[in-house]
Amino acid sequence: MDLAGRRVLITGASRGIGESIARSCAAAGASVALVARSEGQLSRLAGELHGTAHVADLGDAGSVDGLIARVESDAGPVDVLVNNAGVDHVGALGAMSxxxxxxxxxxNLLSPVELCRQVLPRMLDRGRGHIVNISSLSGAAPFPGLASYSSTKAGLTHFTAGLRADLKGQPIGTTVVELGPIPTDMLSNASSYRPTAASFQRFYQLQILVDIQRETVADAVVEAISKDRRHVRLPRRAAVTAMLAEAPRRFVELALTGVPHQA
Ligand SMILES: NC(=O)c1ccc[n+]([C@@H]2O[C@H](COP(=O)([O-])OP(=O)(O)OC[C@H]3O[C@@H](n4cnc5c(N)ncnc54)[C@H](OP(=O)(O)O)[C@@H]3O)[C@@H](O)[C@H]2O)c1
Structure with missing residues (x-):
């Protein structure tokens, strides 16, 4: 989808990767609708990019309920949904509350799926739309201290593949973005737990992982929407784990050639 003149809703847009995606989408000519909890940061960015700010806590079911309808009534139709907001609680499972x-x-998982549920009928009615889910390479590769986080991302990646199967033949694109380390607040937090930091260090030493700047991620997301790409995997040198995890999905897709995907 050409982003010029389209509206992109980005969750987790107050900072980090989401802020960069908002900037890149605006630079590509899109209107941006920004969602997060931090009202000040969100309003400042929305003002700068001539977009709209919608304060919501995606950890609260009541706040997510009807969110797409509220954004559309304030800002107008959502052509692209970018589920970017995320949290990581690093450490031993027993230390989590x-x-x-x-x-x-x-x-990381339920709210993105719920927002897809809310937006898809509207996109289908309008005959256009694109969904981007920001996942992680850790969804296919287990690192110590990240068991719960990685499983949310494995779920989001697999959900996006299932959604793509549901939408086969429909005018809605999907992109799953599987990322390695991107210097943001989240990466600093993940690196604060020694076993996780030491595991990342091993992969840096093996030169499998390398930090990617968030602006590079944002430009890749815009390109994926414009060219209807199903995957963004960065750094590319680490994509092999995600590609191996993708193999059974591709096998099923191939085996289902010609089988109707809609009721
Ligand atoms: N950084 C990495 O190395 C890395 C690697 C792989 C994948 N990712 C994924 O990339 C995405 C963005 O991460 P990031 O590194 O940019 O993280 P970040 O700098 O910590 O930013 C997280 C964003 O999510 C928002 N957010 C968090 N909890 C929220 C809630 N309850 N309701 C609404 N918004 C909420 C935050 O806004 P407020 O605090 O204002 O609400 C913020 O805008 C995440 O999905 C993450 O899992 C990151």
Missing amino acids: AVELEQIYRV
Whole structure:
């Protein structure tokens, strides 16, 4: 989809990768609708990019309920949904509280799926749309200290593949973005737990991982939307784990050639 004149809703747009995606989408001529909890940062960025700010806590089901309808009534139709907001609780599972555990699955997996559920009928009615889900290479590669986080990302990647199967033949594109280390607040937090930091260090030493700047990620996301690419994997040198995890999905896709995908 050509982004010029389209509206892109980006969650987690107050900072980090989401802020960069908002900047790149605006530079490509899109209107941006920004979602996060930090009202000040969100309003400043929305003002700068001539977009709209929508304060919402994606860890709260009540706040997510009807969110797409509220954004569309304030800003207009959403052509592209970028599910970028995420949290990571790094450390041993037993050190997490039950509340933290619920939050990580809600923000990283349940809310993105719920926002897709809300937006898809609207996109289908309009005959256009694109969904981008920001996942992680850790969804296919287990690192110590990230068991819950990685499983939310494995879920989001696999959900996006399932959604793509549901939407086969429909005018809605999907992109899953599987990322390695991107210097942001989240990466600093993940590196604060020694076993996780030491594991990342091993992969840096093996030259399998290398930091990628968030602006590079944002430009790749814009390109993927424009060219209807199903995957963005960065750094490319680490993409092999995600490609191996993708193999059974591709096998099923091939085996289902010619089988109707809609009721
Ligand atoms: N950085 C990495 O190395 C890396 C690697 C792989 C994947 N990723 C993924 O990339 C995405 C962006 O991460 P990042 O590195 O940019 O993280 P970040 O700098 O910590 O930013 C996270 C964003 O999510 C928002 N957010 C967090 N909790 C929220 C909630 N309950 N409701 C609404 N918004 C919420 C934050 O806004 P507020 O605090 O204002 O709400 C912020 O805008 C995440 O999905 C992450 O899992 C990151």
